Amino acid sequence: MSTYVISDIHGQYKSFVKMLDLIRFSKDDTLYVLGDVIDRGPDGIKILQHLMKMKNAELFMGNHELLMLDALKNEFEIQNKNRTDTDDIDIWLDPCNGGLSTYNAFKALPAAKKQKILEYLKDTWVAKKVTVGKKKYYLAHAYCTKVKFDDGIKFMDLPYNDTYKVVWTSIYDFRYQDIVGEKLFPNKKYTYIHGHTFTQRLDCVDKYGRGLVYQNDDFLGYRIYNIDCGMALRNKASQLGCLRLEDERRFYVYLEDGLLE
Ligand SMILES: [Mn+2]
Numbered sequence: 001m002s003t004y005v006i007s008d009i010h011g012q013y014k015s016f017v018k019m020l021d022l023i024r025f026s027k028d029d030t031l032y033v034l035g036d037v038i039d040r041g042p043d044g045i046k047i048l049q050h051l052m053k054m055k056n057a058e059l060f061m062g063n064h065e066l067l068m069l070d071a072l073k074n075e076f077e078i079q080n081k082n083r084t085d086t087d088d089i090d091i092w093l094d095p096c097n098g099g100l101s102t103y104n105a106f107k108a109l110p111a112a113k114k115q116k117i118l119e120y121l122k123d124t125w126v127a128k129k130v131t132v133g134k135k136k137y138y139l140a141h142a143y144c145t146k147v148k149f150d151d152g153i154k155f156m157d158l159p160y161n162d163t164y165k166v167v168w169t170s171i172y173d174f175r176y177q178d179i180v181g182e183k184l185f186p187n188k189k190y191t192y193i194h195g196h197t198f199t200q201r202l203d204c205v206d207k208y209g210r211g212l213v214y215q216n217d218d219f220l221g222y223r224i225y226n227i228d229c230g231m232a233l234r235n236k237a238s239q240l241g242c243l244r245l246e247d248e249r250r251f252y253v254y255l256e257d258g259l260l261e
Pocket residue numbers: 036062063064141167195196197
């Protein structure tokens with residue numbers, strides 16, 4: 001019975017399946033997926049559908065899932081070429097966000113399957129507290145919410161702007177902003193685990209330049225892990241990282257197929 005956390009799979013289905021193999025994921029284990037399952041890589045929808053079938057996997061909202069939900073509010077307009085309010089879909093499909101592969105796969109699905117996916121995305125966690133042994137963890141895609149909650153808070157239960165802040169804020173950019181005096185996270189007893197900012201940006205790499213899980217036991221006074229090892233880059237430095245909470249062991253699958261070069 002182990003607890004695993006992964007993040008930022010970004011459409012790389014094969015790497016995701018390899019990771020489940022590597023950790024020998026079983027029905028007695030729990031998998032927390034901290035968002036950004038979709039976009040950039042080819043198979044985001046396939047990963048979502050896989051997760052939907054897993055009883056012991058829980059998805060968190062990432063900024064890419066939020067982009068998708070916002071964009072698809074306008075799907076009817078786009079299909080009918082009646083483009084009056086399509087900013088959101090343009091933002092999602094812009095190459096800087098890489099939503100096109102996800103959008104094309106979604107568009108090809110029958111209406112009932114589309115509906116199930118959208119319902120699943122709306123039912124995701126934004127933040128959740130998990131206790132493993134004596135250790136307490138706080139999980140979210142990128143940041144935290146100042147809204148108080150017990151064990152976890154879902155997208156539907158949090159005001160939109162709060163979700164937006166949780167999924168888009170990089171704490172590493174925050175560091176250079178003038179927030180001295182404001183608490184970064186709510187409670188120092190927790191270890192904060194997030195993705196969103198690939199660890200190559202923090203120079204946390206192995207000898208091949210591949211992203212490694214970033215651990216900092218004193219990040220402005222907080223214990224943190226960043227487990228986004230750069231699948232978004234789609235190059236030879238890209239890895240999928242996974243953290244097992246019981247012993248904080250890290251697992252890696254480097255990206256083989258799906259490279260941009
Ligand atoms: Mn992200």
